Amino acid sequence: MRLITSAAFVAGIVAFAPPSGSADAPSLLAGEVTPAGLAQGRDIAFDRGKGNCLACHVIADGQLPGNIGPPLMAMKLRFPDPDRLRAQIWDASARNPETIMPPFGKHRILTGEEIDLVVAYLYSL
């Protein structure tokens, strides 16, 4: 299983050793992210000029959320594999060619690092 590879380069995320087993990877990931990193991830997810995930998803205490996509909650439970969560944000059209969700990574709306921060933030929910 490929963990979030670029995470190590991101300020706010402490570099971590490759996981020994895949089962505990998500919690390891969330555990390695500093509060500042989580705050950054949250900002990217909420910012209208960045992820603007709130346009379509209810997320925690985010104001004025839209309801086009499902609420983003209990993410660890629903996406135990961080690769899948990252892939969903990188290019949602890979899973659903008709999706309205923008391909944040593929179209360079967000950098790989920014997506990692968003993933880390989502795992903290």
Place this chain on the structure above:
Amino acid sequence: MIRRGGRRGGVVAAGLLTGALLGLGFPAPARADPEADRIGFRSYFQQRFPDVPAEAWIDGMYAIDEGARQQWQEIEDFPPYEFTVEEGQALFQDPFGDGRSYGDCFPDAGRGIRQRYPRFDSETGEVETLEVAINGCRARHGEPALSYDSKEMLALTAWIAYASRGRPMAVEVPDDARALAAYEEGKRFYYTKRGRLDMACVDCHGRYAGAFIRGDHLSASLGHPTHFPVYRLKLGGMVSLHKRFHGCIRDVGAEPFDEQSREFRRLEYFLTYMSNGLEANGPAVRK
């Protein structure tokens, strides 16, 4: 068109036509058949919103937003476009330099004509919108073209819309391969994903009509072209249908086309055909 828009537009359009939208089959006519498209388009929204009466779609988001509808109706009681309509009527009657006026180009003193636009012009082989017809009239009488976002153009189209209220939209796609091709291109535009955000008109105003995108309630495409031009409270002025197209395309991070570009005229042709049978009710007020 597809080159400038989304990369996988053709795939998406094809997928949508054969696929299902929120469980309801979207029409998949075997060959180009605007009337079959229209029936499918309309019944798609009617099935998803069985409580919305067919004739209410001309009111955009207010067809589906009860709360906002009341507030909006109070504004429509003292419409901020009233002066614009009067101005347009005066402009319509104003003589040109050659002593003629718009009445020489348009039948019935400009009343009850909005519902026939856009029309396919078999001489030019192009889609003629009301705006293009107005400038065509001016050219024939030696007057310079009006810019499409000028006060004069918006006043003229507002008056003509007003003087056509209540007429059912009646756009025709004549039995002419070029007309059908123009219609088909407009249709393809509507289903093509484009821009950085990779979204199509049908995403926001078809599949997710009725949903909220942030604080905005998404209206259905059905009925969009019936009520333009529109007075936008946010901008404190009139905007054309093409200005709206422009804004939505810019918002998805794509390069917008110009007002009255061939692409937008064809998009309007398709969309207005989809609204055939609904009453013309312009101008209107929107947020």
